[in-house]
Amino acid sequence: MSAPNKSYDPVEVEALKPEEIERMRDEALAAIAAAAGLEELREVKVAHTGDRSPLALANREIGALPPQAKAEAGKRVGQARGAVNKALAGRQAELEAERDARVLVEEAVDVTLPYDRVPAGARHPLTTLSDRIEDVFVAMGYEVAEGPEIEAEWFNFDALNFPPDHPAREMQDTFFVKPLSGGSETDAAESGVVLRTHTSPVQIRSMIDREPPVYVICPGRVYRTDELDATHTPVFAQVELLAIDEGLTMADLKGTLDHMVRALFGGDLTTRLRPAYFPFTEPSAEMDMQCFACRGESAVNPDRPCRTCSSEGWIELGGCGMVNPRVLTACGVDPGRYSGFAFGFGIERMLMFRHSIEDMRDIIEGDVRFTLPFGMEI
Ligand code: FA5
Secondary structure, three states: OOOOOOOOOHHHOHHHOHHHHHHHHHHHHHHHHHOOOHHHHHHHHHHHHOOOOHHHHHHHHHOOOOHHHHHHHHHHHHHHHHHHHHHHHHHHHHHHHHHHHHHHHHOOOOOOOOOOOOOOOOOOHHHHHHHHHHHHHHOOOOEEOOOOOEEEHHHHOHHHOOOOOOHHHHHOOOOEEEOOOOOOOOOHHHOOEEEOOOOHHHHHHHHHHOOOOEEEEEEEEEEOOOOOOOOOOOEEEEEEEEEEEOOOOHHHHHHHHHHHHHHHHOOOOOEEEEEEEEOOEEEEEEEEEEOOOOOOHHHHOOOOOOOOOOOOOEEEEEEEEEEOHHHHHHOOOOOOOOEEEEEEEEHHHHHHHHOOOOOHHHHHOOOHHHHHHHOOOO
């Protein structure tokens, strides 16, 4: 074992001289006090307390000192490091407080300022209702079909068994776009042009475009020269339903209508058919649904009047019937093999009785105060 190095003088170790330790401490304290931000303080911390900092390096020298010198040198370095760490923590707290105060000012929100965002829109209740109706039929396997709003007279009338001079054409007051060209009224190419008065021409287009069986639902906008009033508008929306298959009967029509009103209005509501006339269906009927508000009770109980159905117990919904064989023939469908049913109604009227809307003008005027309460139904 070698003898301790008695000639070793700790005072001679440069880094451990008291004035040197003081200089390191003061340099660190000055750098800490001068750090203007938290990022800068982080760098100062690494430089003056990290493994390669002057005080850390001086600390390492202590291990090589003889025992009698270690305590004093350790105390001196320890005090210097303690002072530096304390100053660091103090400056850190100061800078954090400054940052928080600055963020509060810089990111302050003036909640009294008027907002500039465009309010979220809502779908129009007519669209929502039309989508719901489509959903009911799509769930039964029907396909959604569409057609043009500017329509050949042949599709709007002739193919639907409205003969040119027949008074039935007067049933729907028509906007004429282009009169007959003087050619044959049995040919779409030679036909006049109208704004379609109903969605029934989409029946014709669907039968011509598809091989039977055909199951389509045709929603769309239609036009009539009706005056705008509480129950009429010249532009309104209809939904048409068409089913063509082998062996379809009025019972299938009735069952389909019953299902529709139950799906849309709930419960075990029923429908009834009253004789009517449409050139394109034979037999034809007007369809009424049982009142969903009083369930028919107001008609038999004078003590329970009902505003929804005017105490009739029934609400008129639209026209329907078995597709006239002449229409099938005009579309190239063999009436000996196929039969079908059709149904059409107005969406504005359904929306009116569904939500107790008294004036149709409220629906079409586009005032958001009317549409907003219907919310953002999808
Ligand atoms: C038709 O338009 C037939 N195409 C319906 C049809 C289809 C019958 C298939 C048979 C088979 P109508 O002209 O009755 O029928 O009109 C149907 C519905 O449109 C009416 O019940 C009513 O709800 C709505 N309607 C008619 N005129 C207006 C109008 N000016 N404003 C708002 N809704 C209207």
